[in-house]
Amino acid sequence: MSRWPLAAAFAAGAVSVAGFGDPALDFVPIAGFALLVWLWTREPSARAGAALGLAFGAGLFLVGVSWVYVSLHRFGMMPAPLAALATLLFCLYLALFPALAGYLQGRLSLAPAPRLLLAIPALWTLTEWLRGWLLTGFPWLSLGYSQADGPLAGLAPVLGVFGVSFAAASAAGAIVALFTVRGPGLFAALASLAALAALGAVLRGVEWTAPRGEPIEVALLQGNVPQELKFVPGRFEETLETYARLAAGTRARLVVLPETAIPRFLHEVDPRYLERLAAAVRARGGDMLVGVPVLDGERRYFNAVISLGASAPQTYAKSHLVPFGEFVPPGFGWIVAVLHIPLSDFARGPAAQVPLDVAGERVAVNICYEDAFGEEIIGQLPAATLLVNASNVAWFGDSLAPAQHLRIARIRSIETGRTTLRATNTGVTAIVDHRGTVVARLPSFRQGVLEGRVQGRSGATPYVAAGNRPVVLGSIALLALALWAGRRQSRKASAGRHLSA
Secondary structure (H helix, E strand, O other): OOHHHHHHHHHHHHHHHHHHOOHHHOHHHHHHHHHHHHHHHHOOOHHHHHHHHHHHHHHHHHHHOOHHHHHHHHHOOOOHHHHHHHHHHHHHHHHHHHHHHHHHHHOOOOOHHHHHHHHHHHHHHHHHHHHOOHHHOOOOOOHHHHHOOOHHHHHHHHHHHHHHHHHHHHHHHHHHHHHHOOOHHHHHHHHHHHHHHHHHHHHHOOOOOEEOOOOEEEEEEEOOOOHHHHOOOOOHHHHHHHHHHHHHOOOOOEEEOOOOOOOOOHHHOOHHHHHHHHHHHHOOOOEEEEEEEEEOOOOOEEEEEEEEEOOOOOEEEOOOOOEOOOEOOOOOHHHHHOOOOOOOOOOOOOOOOOOEEEOOEEEEEEEHHHHHOHHHHHHHOOOOOEEEEEEOHHHHOOOOHHHHHHHHHHHHHHHHOOOEEEEEOOOOOEEEOOOOOEEEEOOOOOOEEEEEEEOOEEOOOHHHHHOOHHHHHHHHHHHHHHHHHHHHHHHHHHHHHHHHO
């Protein structure tokens, strides 16, 4: 295989990143994947398929998650060469999953149409799902996230983001088939594109959940505390005053602060300050959700969100932690000496937690990148009426990460039929309605209060009821069917050669 197919695959992956941030470019990842699929048809061997998949993944992740370098070097104080090497190795690890899909599709013996429309999409979906699970998982830049604004998003409440990934990959395969297949396969490709667009549009119009109670006024506080100053001695009091001032300026019933808005253990915070925050909302029967690390009686500390105000005190402790950023995997204690990240060895909160009863709503809280794991979010549903994500994406500076994270939150709202409130330190602080539309947002890297009126909702989408099982099992079934069909086709061809001889 010459170098140009590898360069084309790398470029296709790199360009695809644009569709995960800008809603006007959601067609780009499908086009990029279509180019990869076309390259796979030109280079049919499993080895070439793996190399092309690796090149595509390298382009996708080296560009798309380049912000890992910002976190490691600028804020983690890791030396630049070591941070660059760590980022490269992480991205190449992620690229192994597209490489696996490429290798496996090269091993299939199938007619072009079922290969392009079913087998390759099924393999891509399964390897995306595997990437989101293995070694605690990293499902960032799954193909389905790029489709929050298109008709394929209608599949999210039914099959989740991986179901949207399957549909997007199938659409890309159909596009390739239009230019490479003739006869019945061409009609199958046209029918597939039409069916996906029509099904997505119809499902997009379905109201899977219903309003519950009266709308409430909410306020999301964005303190814009520079990450490099957040844990500096002497800055603590200024940070507290910032949030107290912002909270005093709103009359909302539910007020939400970002992750670790209070950058000190809860027991070290002056109780008079906590009472000051609580008093700001208690008088109107409201509550405040505050991000703060919490130490328990066993000397474990948690990345947590606590409630203050009219309701009984409640706590959510983050369960899905970031490796190296929030916990140190066994055998990697030495990395603490390289990375200067405060509070980098949190304990894991309980896997099963209940929504917080605050401000007349039942709020499913998640912290930072926990909302990238859809099947974990639905663990608090259908009981929850609202979703709240408290984040501090300041760790990644002015990079692609905040826009990508907002796209993830939008898909979570579509999957669950719930409004998402995103309170962040530096952005993107936003209100996302139950259909995944951003109804309000604050400019990034500015202090501010985002106020809005939101509606709690009840009921369960099919995805809330079943999770990822249908799309995973369905993809496995499709591959099993493809293997059976391929073997049957091979036997027929062998029998034909035998008769002709």
